Amino acid sequence: MNKLLLIGFVSIYFLSTNILASNKELTTLIATMKTPTPLISDLKQLTDEIGSRMTGSAANSKSVVWALNKFKQAGVEAHKESFDMPRAWSELSNNVTVFNENISFSPNIVAMPFTSKTQKDGLSAPLIDLHKGDKTAFLQNKNIKGKWLLIETVLLTDESGVHGLFQEYLDAVDIEGTAYKRGAVGIVYMSSRPKNLLYRHLPSNGADNKLPIIVMERESALKAQRLLGQGHQLSLTAQLNISNESPYTADNVIAEIKGSTYPDEIVLISAHIDSFDLGTGALDNGANVSLIIDIARQMKKLNIKPKRTIRFALFNGEEQGIYGSLGYTLRHAEELDKHVMTTTIDLGTGKINGFYTNGRKELTTALNKVLEPVQDLGPFAHINEAVVGTDNYDFMMQGVANLVADQGNANYASNYHAQSDTFDKVDQKQLKLNAAVIAALTLGYANLEEVTWQRQSSKQVVNMVKEFGIEASMKTFGLYESWRNNSRGIKH
Numbered sequence: 068m069n070k071l072l073l074i075g076f077v078s079i080y081f082l083s084t085n086i087l088a089s090n091k092e093l094t095t096l097i098a099t100m101k102t103p104t105p106l107i108s109d110l111k112q113l114t115d116e117i118g119s120r121m122t123g124s125a126a127n128s129k130s131v132v133w134a135l136n137k138f139k140q141a142g143v144e145a146h147k148e149s150f151d152m153p154r155a156w157s158e159l160s161n162n163v164t165v166f167n168e169n170i171s172f173s174p175n176i177v178a179m180p181f182t183s184k185t186q187k188d189g190l191s192a193p194l195i196d197l198h199k200g201d202k203t204a205f206l207q208n209k210n211i212k213g214k215w216l217l218i219e220t221v222l223l224t225d226e227s228g229v230h231g232l233f234q235e236y237l238d239a240v241d242i243e244g245t246a247y248k249r250g251a252v253g254i255v256y257m258s259s260r261p262k263n264l265l266y267r268h269l270p271s272n273g274a275d276n277k278l279p280i281i282v283m284e285r286e287s288a289l290k291a292q293r294l295l296g297q298g299h300q301l302s303l304t305a306q307l308n309i310s311n312e313s314p315y316t317a318d319n320v321i322a323e324i325k326g327s328t329y330p331d332e333i334v335l336i337s338a339h340i341d342s343f344d345l346g347t348g349a350l351d352n353g354a355n356v357s358l359i360i361d362i363a364r365q366m367k368k369l370n371i372k373p374k375r376t377i378r379f380a381l382f383n384g385e386e387q388g389i390y391g392s393l394g395y396t397l398r399h400a401e402e403l404d405k406h407v408m409t410t411t412i413d414l415g416t417g418k419i420n421g422f423y424t425n426g427r428k429e430l431t432t433a434l435n436k437v438l439e440p441v442q443d444l445g446p447f448a449h450i451n452e453a454v455v456g457t458d459n460y461d462f463m464m465q466g467v468a469n470l471v472a473d474q475g476n477a478n479y480a481s482n483y484h485a486q487s488d489t490f491d492k493v494d495q496k497q498l499k500l501n502a503a504v505i506a507a508l509t510l511g512y513a514n515l516e517e518v519t520w521q522r523q524s525s526k527q528v529v530n531m532v533k534e535f536g537i538e539a540s541m542k543t544f545g546l547y548e549s550w551r552n553n554s555r556g557i558k559h
């Protein structure tokens with residue numbers, strides 16, 4: 068046999084045994100993720116024992132230690148990385164009364180994050196019905212100054228889903244902006260959930276919010292609206308006892324399995340470990356925190372040696388303005404060119420239907436390839452929209468390839484940030500299957516033969532912002548100004 072031919076055969080032999088070996092690893096990993104693993108008991112611990120984990124709280128610090136221990140017990144290298152939070156905020160107590168000379172009731176409310184504290188005897192002002200708070204409503208009510216504005220909301224169900232949720236955020240930009248400009252005392256949102264359910268989410272100005280904003284249980288808000296409709300004059304007194312303090316630092320948890328062939332190339336998967344303080348953050352996002360820990364655990368247990376480095380990121384500070392992943396992109400700025408793929412899972416435990424490719428259609432071919440081994444868990448269809456509102460944001464704005472899992476609704480929207488986001492809402496079976504999908508995707512990217520894309524230039528990111536029209540959604544999360552003034556995202 069010709070010597071060259073022999074070398075050729077031998078190298079093809081080694082190459083194919085190599086591929087066979089890594090295929091076998093992948094098949095075993097996928098199968099293992101579907102078997103009973105500690106994923107579910109981890110989630111029970113995180114949600115039932117540690118509970119809600121608002122960034123800045125003692126429980127949040129506890130969850131960071133818990134996650135570090137989980138990785139370490141699995142034999143996976145893990146450490147914490149600190150990042151800056153703009154303000155420490157928490158609501159200590161509140162008391163609201165709606166009244167006139169004949170009527171008085173005290174509905175349950177919560178203050179929206181970053182709302183400021185009121186004087187001890189409360190903030191009292193007339194309450195007016197501003198209906199949906201749209202342009203017409205503001206035009207018809209010239210006299211807003213010095214009033215509390217009651218805003219009617221659309222009932223949020225699993226059918227209205229994530230789109231209903233985004234609409235709620237989007238509507239808030241104009242409502243809050245106009246109310247502030249025209250001197251309203253504060254905003255009273257009718258809870259968009261039935262049966263006295265309360266929730267919190269970020270006001271459109273984030274940590275810069277200056278307006279008292281509260282959410283009132285739907286049934287009481289409807290009553291107030293009916294009374295106002297009948298011609299009763301009503302006032303509202305709100306005593307908001309709030310702790311609003313200086314900037315501080317919080318911690319991300321970063322675990323890693325080093326790559327064997329390309330150790331400086333990074334494949335990152337992330338979920339956020341923080342929640343708000345209502346509910347116990349089971350769907351948002353304890354389920355996917357536990358999923359990520361379990362993938363690391365099973366990879367280590369099977370002694371899988373990925374070609375590229377896999378980073379398991381549990382970001383913190385997500386709910387209050389996506390600060391943990393911002394901190395990561397700042398700390399790892401020098402490494403961002405080497406981030407081959409970053410994937411975020413943040414939509415509960417509904418079936419993974421595909422991935423948002425965030426303005427990067429060129430990512431689809433490889434994405435389909437890495438999902439091939441889990442085709443039986445599909446079908447998967449990808450959406451090339453640019454998602455704003457979770458931890459992919461700073462990667463996207465830095466031009467780093469990023470994906471967000473698109474998931475079925477499965478309880479997500481109706482319990483979003485509410486008291487009812489608890490372990491019993493978790494679809495345990497589906498969560499295990501999602502773990503298999505994310506495991507395949509992660510190892511798939513880590514072992515991919517050829518990476519055909521690279522980090523986008525500043526010009527490409529600017530084009531993406533324009534082409535996908537994301538300015539509006541950036542405004543809903545208080546992110547537009549920092550992009551415009553070049554303090555966040557790729558310099559442009």
Ligand SMILES: [Zn+2]
Pocket residue numbers: 339351352385413
């Ligand atoms: Zn979330």
